[in-house]
Amino acid sequence: DSGVTQTPKHLITATGQRVTLRCSPRSGDLSVYWYQQSLDQGLQFLIQYYNGEERAKGNILERFSAQQFPDLHSELNLSSLELGDSALYFCASSKGGVNEQFFGPGTRLTVL
């Protein structure tokens, strides 16, 4: 158990819908990261937050957005969902600076 929690574990929805994925970091970690794992793209970095502020962006679509709240939990919002958005979405957390990241169990999103 990494100490990072993600909910829900599984999410099945239809094209065009909007979903929210939630992540709680390890106690004491200020940074939260979101990654997408798909068969064709592999593991890709989406976005990083540090203590409530966006720190870095990767290959995140404009339809996707995220935020980190004062209690440090984070949410990833995916809207206007397409079939290709079906993937495993991981949250990770770390202390500040360059440091190892600890991953949650992931949320498997299926878009039908």
Next chain:
Amino acid sequence: AQSVTQPDIHITVSEGASLELRCNYSYGATPYLFWYVQSPGQGLQLLLKYFSGDTLVQGIKGFEAEFKRSQSSFNLRKPSVHWSDAAEYFCAVVTGGYNKLIFGAGTRLAVHP
């Protein structure tokens, strides 16, 4: 652009045999390197990391990795594989100051009894 290459998509070894998983990175400066393992249906677990210092690093579950700057490599090794090591292994690099991980495509390890 920075990248990580894992040349072997699938590897099969017999239980008790030694293992080496290859990883090459492309990055101009000194990288921060990681190996993660993902068991079926699970998240990623950190096996080991290299930031600086001794180029041979020890990790959990009996794994070790060696950083070779001249070869831009960070290969993962284990002297004797157990059936429970069957999983997918990812090499990753952190570049720049933002701690974002760039992953290789992964190597799927199968272990024969």
